[in-house]
Amino acid sequence: MKLMKYSIIKPYILLTPALIILFGLFLGGVILALAQSFGYFPLLGLNTFTLKYYIEIFTSTEFLDALRYSFYISFVSSFLAVVIGVFLAYQLVRLPKEYKLVRLIYKLPIIVPHIIASLLVFLFFTQSGLAARILYHLGVIKELQIFPQLVFDRWGIGIILVYLWKEIPFVALVVYTVLNNINNSFEQVAANLGASQQQIFWNIYLPLSLPSIGSAFIIVFAFSFGAFEIPFLLGSTYPKTLPVLAYQSYVSSDLLQRPYAMVIAITLTVICLGLIYIYKKLLDLVLRYK
Amino acid sequence: MAEIELQNLSKSFEDKSVIDSLNLTVNDGELVALLGPSGCGKTTTLNIIAGLLEADNGDLLFDNQSVLDMPTKERGAVLVFQNYLLFPHMSVGQNIAFGLKMRGIDKKTRKQRVSELLELVGLTAYADYSPNDLSGGQKQRVALARALAINPQVLLLDEPFSNLDANLREDMQNFIRNLHLEEEMTTIFVTHDRDEAMLMADQIAVMNQGKIEQYGKAKELYTKPKTRFVSDFFGKANYLKLELEDNNFIFNGVSILISEKDKLALKLRSGKSIVAMIRPEFIELESMEIERNEETLEFSGSVVEEHFVGDKIYYQVDIGSEILEVTELPQKSFEVGEEVKVIIALENIWFMEGEG
Amino acid sequence: MAEIELQNLSKSFEDKSVIDSLNLTVNDGELVALLGPSGCGKTTTLNIIAGLLEADNGDLLFDNQSVLDMPTKERGAVLVFQNYLLFPHMSVGQNIAFGLKMRGIDKKTRKQRVSELLELVGLTAYADYSPNDLSGGQKQRVALARALAINPQVLLLDEPFSNLDANLREDMQNFIRNLHLEEEMTTIFVTHDRDEAMLMADQIAVMNQGKIEQYGKAKELYTKPKTRFVSDFFGKANYLKLELEDNNFIFNGVSILISEKDKLALKLRSGKSIVAMIRPEFIELESMEIERNEETLEFSGSVVEEHFVGDKIYYQVDIGSEILEVTELPQKSFEVGEEVKVIIALENIWFMEGEG
Amino acid sequence: QKQEENVLEQEWKEVIASAKGTEVNFYMWGGSRTINQWVKGYVAKNLKEKYDITLNMVPMDATDFVNKLLGEKQIGKKEGTIDLLWINGENFKTAMDNELLFGPFADNLPNYNRYMNTDSKQITTDFGFPTKGYEAPYSKAQFIFIYDQNKIEKAPYSFEELIAWVKSHPGKFTYPALPDFTGSAFVRHVIYEITGGYEQYYNLEDEAEIRKKIRPALEFLADLEPYLWREGETYPSTIAQLDNMFADGEVLMSMGYDPSKATSEIVKGTYPDSARTFVLESGTISNTNFLAIPFNSPNKAGALVVANFLESFEAQLSKYNPENWGALPVFSYDKLNDQEKEELADLDLGIATLSQEVLDKHSVPELPADLVPIIEDEWNKIVGK
C-alpha cells in the first residue's frame, strides 16, 4: 500500500523542482505582469485595479501602429523563413549522403546570437554595405544612394533579414529531421502508386511534416514577436515594434509608465497564446487522421 | 496481366553483392512465393521488379519487353510494403484513392472505385477511419486495396503476413488466395515462412544469398529438394549416409536396390557417397507385432524421446547406427523405451549428393 | 526454489479489470506456460509475481508465505522481458554481472560467475562484445544468463521467443528446456503460441480475459478442453452437434452408444444438446476398399479440398451433413473428389456442453 | 551608513583615506571603443596607482541606469551597486526630480574649485536645469561642420552663406535623416536660425505651441530639398553613411558633435588630409556632461575621489588629446597656471580641430531635451514625408 501511494505521487515529486521554477519564475512573472497591467503595483503605491492602462494603450495610434508593424515583421519573416527553410530541408534530404559538410554548415547560424546576426545584416545591407558595393562593381548601381534603404527602414527589411538568416536554418533543422524520417518509405510507396516528384512533395512530404512546420512557425513567430534586441538595433524610429515600445515604457524615467509596459507585455503574451490555440485548432482540422 | 522474367539480375550495395545473376520466370497470372532466410535479397528483388531500385546488371522483362528504363509509375507493378505504410495523414478512403488521384482520375470515379475496394476487403464501414485506428489485419487489407485500386498488372507483396497474429494471418492468407483466384493478376509475395509459402503459392522460388536455389511446387521442394539448404529450409529431415555397391545402397546392414533411373539422375558412381533424405513423417512406426507388406525398409528401434505437440507427436527413435526423427499423428502413440518397428517406404527416400 | 501460489488475484487499470480473481498454483521446480491471446493479462500476471506491479486484491504466496509486501529485489523472482532489454552501454559480461554488482558481490566472484554463465549459454567468446553486435538468439541467451546470474528462485520469462526467427526459436526452446532440466528452478513463461507451450511446458495455464480457463498438461488441454475457448485455442476442431436419445447420441443417422461414466461426467439429460469435438488429425481417411475393424464411427464422404503443407495434408471432407476438417500425414494421399471412408475412433471423441 | 552621510563633512584627506583599497562602479555609456579604453586604461591605472582604487567601468545607457535607480529607490534599497554616473540632460532632471542623487557634492571636490569657473552657466546648469552641486562637470561637446578645403576654398561663416553655398552647389549637401543624433542637432541649428534663437523654447510647456513655433524652420528645410543630395528624396540614415559619402566626395560637407572628429578621421585614414572644421558665426550647439553619485552608492568616498580625479587638469588634458578621446575639457583657461597653460598649448589638437577658444566663442546651449522627440516627429511629417 505504501508503495502504491508513492508510485502515484512519484511523477509529481520528480516534477517539483521544475515546477517551482516554472510557477515561481515564469508563471509568477506572467501573473505579476498581469497584475501590474491592471494597475495593481503596491511597490509603486498603486493599489487599485483599473482598466485605464488598457484603454489608453489600445486607443493610442503609436501602439496600434506598433502592433501592426510587429505583426507584419513577424509574419513576413516567419512565413518566408518557413517557406525557404522547408525548401532547404527538402533539398537537403534529397542531397546525396556524401554532402556531410553542407549538412553541417547550414546549422552554423543557429549558434550565432541574434545580436551578431544583426551586425551581419548591417555590414551587408546598409547603403554602403557590401551588397551595394557588389552591385556597384557589377554596374547595377552607379551611386550608393540608388541602393534601396534596407536597414533602419520603415519596412523593417533589415529586421526581417536578420530573422531570416537566423530562422531559416532553424526551420530547416526541425523540418529536416522530420522529412528524413519520412524519407524513402512513404516516398517509395507514393512513387510506386504513380505519384510524380511534385505530387509526392505536395501530397506526402508537406502534409506529413506540417505539424512540425507549424510548430516551427509558431516558435519562430513568437520569438520574433517578443524579441527586443533586433528591432532595437535595426529598427526605424517610427513605428516601433511592441517589445521595443514595451521596453521603452519600462525603462522610462517615469516608473508610472510601467503599467503601460505591462499592458503591452500582456498583449504580446495573449497574442502568442492565441496563436498556439489557432495552431492546435488548425492542426486538428488539417490532420483529422493523425 | 503479365509474365515477368528476371534475367541474370545483379545488384550490389557498395561492394556487397546482394543479388547475384538471378534468373526467374513467373508466368502470367501465377501466384509465386519468394522464400528465403532474412537478408537473402528478397526485398531487394521485389524492389527491382517494382522499379524502386535499379539493377546493376541483367534484364527485367514484362511480357518479353524490357522495363529497365521504365519509371515505377508506368510499370503497373505495385508493391505492398511489409509494414503497410499507410499514409497517416489520410483516411482509409483517401489512402485507397491515392493512386487514382495521382493519375488525375475524377472524384466521382475515385469514390466509386474506393467503395468497390472497401467492399472487396470487407472494410466498407471504415472509409473515414484514420489508419491509426485500425488493427494490423485491417491495415494490411487497406494497403492491399490501395494497391489494387490502380488495377496493377503485377502485385508484389513484401512479407504481407509477418506482422499479423496467428488468426489474422490465416484470414489474410485466405483472402489473398481468393483474391488471386478471382483477379488472376501475376502476384509475387515474399516470405520467410515455409508453411505460408506452401499454403499459398502456386510456385515457390527458394532464395539463398542472392540466388534462386530451386523453383517449383511445394511438394516437389518438400520431397525432392535439390540442395541441403532447400531440404533444411523445408523442415526437419533425416540424412542417412549411404554407400553405393553395385546397384545397392548399403545402410545399417540393409541393402537397398536402386533403380537405373535414379542412378542416372544422380550420376552415381560406385564408391561415391550419397545422402538419403527422409522426412520424419514419412517414417512409420508400428508396434512390433503389426505386420506390414509393402515395399519398405524396415528396422527395429526404440523410442528415446517423445513430444506431444497437439496435432502430432515428435519421436526420436534409436535404430542403432542413427537416431531418427519421426513425426506421427497422435493416434499412434508410443512410449519412451518402447521397442518399435521403423518402416520407410522406398518411394519416400530422396537421394542427394554430398556429406551426411 | 519455490512453490508459487496465486490466490484470487485481481488487478484493474483505471476501471478496467485486467486480472480477475485469478488462482494458480505452480509447484516447486515446474516449468509452466502461461498461454493466452494478446491482452488477456499474461504480462500483468507476471509483473505481479515479479513485484513490479501491485495487485489490487488477493494474495501471492511463495512457499506458503505471502510476498505482497516484499520488494522486487527480495523476492528472488527474476523477470526476463520479452525484448531482452540488455543494457546497451555495458558489455555482455557487464550485463551478466549487473545483478551481482548491485548486490555488492566482489569483482573476483563476479568474474568467475560470469564465465560460468557464459559457458552455460555458449557465449564464452562474447564476454566483451557489445549487446548491439549480437544476433537475436545470442541476445536472448545473454538476457537469460543475466537473470540466472543471481540464482533466482523463480524465473519468469515474458514471451521469450516471440522475437526470434524459426530456427533460432527452436534452438532457444531446447536450450531453456535443457536448462530447466538441469537447474530445476520454478519457471513460468508467457506465450501466445500454443505449439510452443505444448513443446516446452510441464503444465499449461490457459488464460482468457484475466482468468485461468484451464490448467493442465498439453495432451489434456488438447484432447479434453473444458471450454470452447480452450478447444479453439489449441487448434482446429470439428464440432458435431448431437442429440441424446436414451443412451445413444444420434449423429448423421448413426447412433453412438455412450458409456455411463461419460454420461455422469457430463450430467447428461435426455434432450439436452451436446457437442462432440473431434480434432482433424484424429479422423482417419481410408480408401473405400480398406477394411477396418476397431471400435469406430464410420461414414463415407468425398474430399472437397486438399492442401499439402509439407509435413501434413489438410483435407476437407464432405460427409453429407457436415464438412469435416481432417489432417493426414502425407503418406496417405487422396485427391479432390475421391470417395473416402471417414473413420473416427470413439475414444477420440470429446464431449462438451453447449451449442455446435 | 552613518559614515557615508558624513562623507561630505569629512576632510578631503579623510575621504581619500576611506576610499583607499575600495572599488568604484562607474556606470557610463559604453558605445565608444576609444572612450572605453581611456577609462579602463588611463583612468583606471592612475586611480590604482594614486589612490589604490579599483575602477570598474560598467557600460550602460543613462536611461537604463536612471530606471534602475528608480526601481531601487522605490523598493527602498539602501545599498545599490552604482557609485558614479556619467549623465546629463533629461536623465539628470529625472534623477533630481526623484531624489536619486547624492549631494550636493561638487563643492567638495578640490579640483572643482581649483579649475572650474563655478559661475559659468555651462558648469552650473545642465540643459537649462540648475545642477545645484549634484553634478560635477566632466566633458564638453560641440557641434561642428566639416568640409574639404581642397574643394571649398572658403568655408561659409554665417548661416546665410551656408545656404547660399548649398543652393549654388546642388546635390552636394545633405544631413542624416532624423532621428540620427547628428542630423537632429543640425535641424535644431536651423530652428535657432530661422525662428530666432533658443531662449524662447525654455519654459515652453504647450506642445502645440512648440510645434507651431518650429514649423517655419521645417518648411524652410522642405523648400531646401531641391538643392540637396538626390533632391532630398532620401537622406543618409546615419552619420556614418554621410561620412562615407563625404570621404568618397559624393557630398562636400559633413558634420559631427565632436570637435576633434575631422582630425581623428584623418588619422584613421577615412577622411582626406584636406578635411577641415568650421562653425557658424551665430554659434553651434554645445553641451556639458557631468558626473553624479547615486543616493545609494555603496562607496561614496570612492566616487568622490574618482570624480575629483576626472576633473583634474591631468585627466582633462589626457581626455582632450585626440589620440585618447578628444573631448573638450571643462576647466577654465583662466584658472590654469602657467605650466598647465604651456602643457595645454603643447597638446597637438591636429590641423583639423578648431581651438577651444574659437569653439567657446561660438557656443550656444541645447534645447530642453523633451523638445527633441517633437522636432523629430514634425520633421518626419513635413520634411521626411
Next chain:
Amino acid sequence: MITTAKVIRTTLIYILLLSLILPLMVLVIWSFTNDWPWPKLFPQSFTLEGWKYFINPVNGAWDALQSSFLIGIGVTLLALLVSIPAAKALGLYDFPGKRLINILVLAPIIIPPLAVTMGIHINFMKYGLTDNVIGVMIVHLIPCIPYSIRILTNVFEAMGDKLELQAKVLGANSWQTFIYVTLPLIYPGIFSAGIMVFIISFSQYLLTFLIGGGQVVTFPMVLFPLVKSGDRMLAAVYSWVFIIAALIFTLVMERIFKQDQNKNQAFYM
C-alpha cells in the same frame, strides 16, 4: 532530365548556403580592418588593432568571456538538475495533470521572456537577486528549461521504463538504477540538452542586462553596445570570439559526452 533538375537544385542550395555563410566570412575580414571605404570591395589596409583591444586585459573582454562561461555552465547544470527528473516524469509516466504541465513547460518558448522578466524584475530586486550572478542564472532558466525538458523528455520516451524495471528486477535500488542504468542511457540527451541550454544562456542579452543591472558583465553585454554604436571592426572581433567560444564549447562537450553511442536526433525539439 534528371541532371538539369539536379543542377538547379544544387545551385539553389549553394546560393542559400552561401548567403548563410558568406556574412560570417565578411565578418572575419571586418575584424582585421577599419579602412574599407565605399565603394571598395576589399579593405585598403589591415590592422590587428581590434584583436589587440580584445586581448588587452584592461578592456575586460576576457573577464566577460569568463563570466559568460561561468554562468552558461552554471545554468546548464541547474537546468539539467531540474530537467532530468521532470523529463523522466513526463517521458515515462502517465498522471493526472500531465497535459497541463506539458503546456506549462513549453509556454516559455512561446511567451516572450521579456514580458515575464519585466513582471518579476522588481521582485528580484526586492529579494536581492538583481546585480548578481545567482539572479542572472536563475532568470536564464526561464528560456532554457523548456528546451532541456523537451529534449530529455524525448530521450526518456525513447528509452522507456523497461530498462529501469529490468535493473530493479535484477536487484538494483533506485539510486543504483539511476547511476548505472538511467544516467548512462540518457547521456546523449544530456549532451544535446546541455549544448542547447548553454548556447541559449550564452546568447542572452536583455535578461542579463535587466537582472544583472550592469554588475554581471557577460559577453553579450560587451558586444551589444559595440553593435549598437556601429563599431564594425571591434564588433566583428567580439562576434568571432563569441562564435568560436560557442563552437569550442560544443566540440569539447561532444568529446566528453559522445562515446560510440549513435547520435541523438532530438536536437532542438
